[in-house]
Amino acid sequence: AQSVTQLGSHVSVSEGALVLLRCNYSSSVPPYLFWYVQYPNQGLQLLLKYTTGATLVKGINGFEAEFKKSETSFHLTKPSAHMSDAAEYFCAVSENTGGFKTIFGAGTRLFVKA
């Protein structure tokens, strides 16, 4: 069975500092991995995804994530935080076993201090 663990329900960084949001997954088959962002009172927006190929994935708004199979991790990073990055971030995993059931982590709320 698939599962996702996001380490840290809240992360606070200063504007201009590195953003690191941690995600570990469990999957019985090679996974597809995703990061979504949710702004207050809105739906989820896809930031980036890993399917196959290059393990370093670049997404929108300057975010990137690296798939590390040996560590079963897919951590999200951004070199320099901006105030507009303050939001809830969700890591998700999907197994291509005939259905596209996507399982989400509990989320990490990112706070950006001026």
Next chain:
Amino acid sequence: DAGVTQSPTHLIKTRGQQVTLRCSPKSGHDTVSWYQQALGQGPQFIFQYYEEEERQRGNFPDRFSGHQFPNYSSELNVNALLLGDSALYLCASSGAFSGNTIYFGEGSWLTVV
């Protein structure tokens, strides 16, 4: 190109009532998934519809049911509402050309009083 659209955006129901939420998938998508997101939590998978049939189901009781129409739009029905059903209900669509990527609507906020 319209994205995933959901209606209504907000609604309030009384315990024991029934509710129907609606979703139109993104153009070109034929698969619809429904998620429940309680306050402060991640989305929980309810079920997925493809070719008008329920293809996969999460750990939700039979009070939660759905339907998919020939135009790929979908409904989520919840019977005998409980206070704990209060949540944001998210619809997501995907298709052959989106791979395993699902795209979300803005959601329907359900409050049960």
